[in-house]
Amino acid sequence: MTWVEAIGWLGAALAITGSAMRTIIPLRCIGIATNVVSLSYASLMHLYPSMTVNLILLPLNGFRLYQMLRLIQKVKVASKSDLSxxxxxxxxxxxxxxxxxxxxxxxxxxxxxxxxxxxxxxxxxxxxxxxxxxxxxxxxxxxxxxxxxxxxxxxxxxxxxxxxxxxxxxxxxxxxxxGFYFLRLTTERLFTNMERMESEIARLRSRAVNPATSEEAISA
Known part of the structure; x- marks a missing residue:
């Protein structure tokens, strides 16, 4: 096997690996690596259709990866900040x-x-x-x-x-x-309502356990 053929087989292995990926960021990274290796192989073998495809897919995968990384950064900032x-x-x-x-x-x-x-x-x-x-x-x-x-x-x-x-x-x-503000808002309301309900349940249980004390407090 020549080194050119090894590059071709490496590109095929990366393409198969990319198809098995379940998460988007590793998929884009493998896609970029596949494009680079496949483009090199196509250039050496003068496979112009393959060169054209990988020349298009390489910047596309890079741009999509950049978008995902920016979105993750925004989400991290949003989760730690207070929204006016x-x-x-x-x-x-x-x-x-x-x-x-x-x-x-x-x-x-x-x-x-x-x-x-x-x-x-x-x-x-x-x-x-x-x-x-x-x-x-x-x-x-x-x-x-x-x-x-x-x-x-x-x-x-x-x-x-x-x-x-x-x-x-x-x-x-x-x-x-x-999105994070709305989640925090609704979660805060739910926990507040739960605390209020637990306090009311505790008060009712206290009255049930000590009915005499409760009646004395009411009469007083």
Whole structure:
């Protein structure tokens, strides 16, 4: 076997190895190595169709690898950073809300989430007042059949920004920073609700174990 034939067999082995790869970055790396070896072999053997194919695939594989590495870097930065909602505001629509108005009720079909600019709002079932600068309504995006899990009532007139779930989906897949912000936001809400539920269960158990003490506390 000559050294030229060895190069050809090496290119064939790399091509087979690349086909067995399951992850995209090693696949692109093997693809680049295959293109370089195959291009060298085709040049030595004057195989012009093969040369043309590898001349096209080599920069294409290199560009795709560069894109993937940049995306991974963005994701790493996004996972460690705090995201301000200011950049999201241009994608949202502003509206005024009057005191006593219900923005959404528990069980309603959910199609958007809100950001409170001014005024005061309350999640009725939980009895939680929301200050300015809070995102609300995102749980409907994750709930079964996109149904509201709480009722949002306006206590004092103010302004809110809203964004539809269709826009949220687009931003989620296009922007790693927003994707990680949304995951952190929903996870934080879920853990907060779990802690509240555990506290309520502990309180009810305490009353069940010491009913006399509870009655004395109530009468006092």
């Amino acid at each position: 909602m200011d950049w999201l505001k241009p994608f949202m629509s502003q509206s005024s809300v009057k005191a006593g108005e219900i923005l959404f009720a528990k069980g309603d079909a959910a199609n958007c989430m809100y950001y409170t600019l001014s005024g005061r709002f309350r999640l009725r079932e939980l009895g939680i007042d929301l200050p300015q600068g809070r995102v609300v309504g995102e749980m409907g995006f994750l709930s079964p059949e996109n149904r509201r899990t709480q009722t949002l009532e306006c206590l004092e007139s103010g302004d809110v920004l809203s964004i539809t779930y269709d826009q949220v989906r687009q931003l989620y897949f296009q922007n790693p920073e927003f």
